[in-house]
Amino acid sequence: MLFKDMITVVDTYEEISVHELHSGDPIIELIFPCPWYQKVPLSLALSPRIISEVARFKPDIIHASSPGIMVFGALIIAKLLCVPIVMSYHTHVPLYIPRYTFSWLVKPMWLIIKFLHRAADLTLVPSAAIASDLLAARVTAANKIRLWNKGVDSEKFHPRYRSYEMRLRLSDGEPEKPLIVHVGRLGVEKSLDFLKRVMDRLPEARIAFIGDGPYREELEKMFEGMPAVFTGVLRGEELSQAYASGDVFVMPSESETLGFVVLEAMSSGIPVVAARAGGIPDIIPADQDGKTSYLYNPGDLEDCLSKLRPLLHNKVLRETMAKAAREEMEKYDWKAATRMIRNEQYNAAIWFWRKKRAQLLRPFQWLAKRFFPSPQVN
Known part of the structure; x- marks a missing residue:
């Protein structure tokens, strides 16, 4: 089936991806801040204007990002x-x-997730680990949980963006020193305090945090007096340069559903040292561990350092692994991922939807035949 278009709704209002709603006048919508992220505005996206625009657009399918607030509006x-x-x-x-x-609040949250995903026609997950968690929690039927293949913009995140000026900035004026890079939202759940323990054992190295979040102020105090740079959020070419200008990308988070920043780092031509947890092993499977990047046991400082030190100090090893990482990521561009979701996953969702609708209509069809029988034709 070919789709004339679709509507995509994400969970923060500032990133609303109802791309086709461009009819001039501003959309009036109730917006409120996220309780734990005051800078993130939320919305149900249920204003009459949005509903009428979506109705006029006549989508074949609606794709919503979950969990979130706007997903209720999308549903x-x-x-x-x-x-x-x-x-x-x-x-x-x-x-x-x-x-x-x-x-x-964990149990009520699982109940909300179950309500949303049982109402959905299909659930897409970014990794096998998350699929297992949702199946274990009986969030929805097993046949309605599908893997959304990883994808990365291999042109935007490319080794050619390596920049001496950016490296100078990220290393605080010491570009010759080994440089560790971390990109992402600075939240307490990301286990970023682990990087303080890492840097205590690597006084010769420098570290740059690219991103922002509620944990930033505490992190800056934690790294006070240490060779650490906090750039805040970078976008566009600056972000591409930041990835490509480091030596190693370190990912200590143990709760990533996938970890797009890991994909982007590898695509940018720098090896990754990441916790063996969440969706990361889907990106760095066992047969690639030690070839394209390294995994370490979550929270194990010695294991992490045993993988990190050789990469920081052995340029040949680092470049060999960086090249292998880049070649691996070239197989997973967004075009292939988009074809998969359009041609297979969306068609599966429509099939499930039609089946559910037929089951709901069956009693009414039986009643109609019972009380309004079709005339006999001789």
């Missing part, structure tokens, strides 16, 4: 318009809740 619109809905599960919120608020 309501899909049901109102009788359109299939796909939900992709990107943030493993039940794992984050104990780090930010009361642990007793």
